[in-house]
Amino acid sequence: MNAPSQTDLLIVGGGPAGVSAALTAASLGMRTTLVEAERIGSKLYAIGALDNLAGGWTNGPQLAEALTADMERLEATGACTVVLGRAVSVGADEQEAQVLLADGRDLRAAAVVVATGVSTMGIADVDWVDAPGLSPLAPLWRTMPKALQECGRIVVVGADRPLGTWLRAHPEADVSLHVLHPESDRYKTEEVADDPRVHLEETTHATVVPIPGGVRVAAQRADGRVHTFAADVVLMNAGSKPAGLAGLYSDTDGYCPADAQDRRIMIAGDLKSARMQRIAIAMGDGQRCALMPYYERALLPSREGTDS
Numbered sequence: 037m038n039a040p041s042q043t044d045l046l047i048v049g050g051g052p053a054g055v056s057a058a059l060t061a062a063s064l065g066m067r068t069t070l071v072e073a074e075r076i077g078s079k080l081y082a083i084g085a086l087d088n089l090a091g092g093w094t095n096g097p098q099l100a101e102a103l104t105a106d107m108e109r110l111e112a113t114g115a116c117t118v119v120l121g122r123a124v125s126v127g128a129d130e131q132e133a134q135v136l137l138a139d140g141r142d143l144r145a146a147a148v149v150v151a152t153g154v155s156t157m158g159i160a161d162v163d164w165v166d167a168p169g170l171s172p173l174a175p176l177w178r179t180m181p182k183a184l185q186e187c188g189r190i191v192v193v194g195a196d197r198p199l200g201t202w203l204r205a206h207p208e209a210d211v212s213l214h215v216l217h218p219e220s221d222r223y224k225t226e227e228v229a230d231d232p233r234v235h236l237e238e239t240t241h242a243t244v245v246p247i248p249g250g251v252r253v254a255a256q257r258a259d260g261r262v263h264t265f266a267a268d269v270v271l272m273n274a275g276s277k278p279a280g281l282a283g284l285y286s287d288t289d290g291y292c293p294a295d296a297q298d299r300r301i302m303i304a305g306d307l308k309s310a311r312m313q314r315i316a317i318a319m320g321d322g323q324r325c326a327l328m329p330y331y332e333r334a335l336l337p338s339r340e341g342t343d344s
């Protein structure tokens with residue numbers, strides 16, 4: 037199946053970057069098809085507190101709902117079609133760009149914006165922890181405090197920034213988070229070090245094995261001593277990895293630099309690089325990606341009645 041007829045731009049990913057690309061493209065008279073694997077703004081639903089976004093947004097769900105309303109409005113006017121599905125690969129030749137979905141659908145248009153962001157690192161991605169038989173583990177940032185109500189000690193793997201966001205978003209959460217982290221995460225622990233709910237443990241290597249009712253942890257410290265303890269639950273907080281697609285050029289770290297791709301393939305948002313992962317930057321990227329084919333008219337098919 038091709039994208040709905042006369043699609044100018046395919047967009048993969050319905051986060052801040054993808055939705056901004058669709059809105060900007062619509063404002064320029066371009067028709068888009070947006071592919072989303074989960075739901076519009078999916079990541080934003082788990083951001084409990086926002087304080088760096090112009091416009092008075094104070095939490096992620098509020099923004100996600102506004103982005104969903106934007107897409108519904110674009111769909112109602114015919115400017116954009118939203119396709120629910122998981123893209124697996126992207127490609128381009130001189131004439132067009134192509135996106136393949138996991139269910140076999142084949143979408144084509146003049147150009148494509150890939151804005152698939154990043155996904156949470158699983159336990160298998162972390163080289164300083166062995167956890168045989170424990171995958172997959174839920175990410176802390178997607179876990180609601182009420183799911184942890186009955187838990188005693190909770191092990192958190194990694195001290196990445198979402199730990200601070202989660203604690204600020206849930207000041208009422210009565211939890212005991214035992215945070216295992218490597219030395220390289222030490223600078224990130226400053227913002228949570230004074231929170232009485234957090235117990236930081238720097239480790240060179242940890243082993244986590246399931247036992248009845250929970251897990252047993254053996255955390256080795258830099259001086260060689262091993263701290264062994266039991267816990268009820270393990271949650272991931274070790275950072276993110278790029279959620280790229282087959283067919284994209286990626287650096288050794290897996291990220292997909294925008295300027296290294298085929299000219300019909302544009303990259304927006306968190307997928308570009310491990311740095312600068314912010315909502316406003318993703319939105320600006322999405323806009324820029326929609327403007328590029330508009331200015332570079334050779335990328336778009338000529339259509340009767342279109343302004344020159």
Ligand SMILES: Cc1cc2nc3c(=O)[nH]c(=O)nc-3n(C[C@H](O)[C@H](O)[C@H](O)COP(=O)(O)OP(=O)(O)OC[C@H]3O[C@@H](n4cnc5c(N)ncnc54)[C@H](O)[C@@H]3O)c2cc1C
Nearest residue numbers: 049051052053073123152153177198305306313314315318
């Ligand atoms: C806990 C947490 C707190 C944060 N707090 C802040 C903050 O306070 N301020 C701030 O500016 N930023 C914050 N961020 C970062 C911010 O969420 C990201 O920078 C922003 O969401 C990036 O937007 P994006 O559109 O590039 O990617 P995303 O928002 O990740 O959107 C990507 C979309 O693509 C979809 N997708 C992925 N793969 C596929 C596929 N193969 N096929 C189809 N669809 C796919 C996903 O389902 C998702 O909806 C936070 C992030 C986290 C995790």
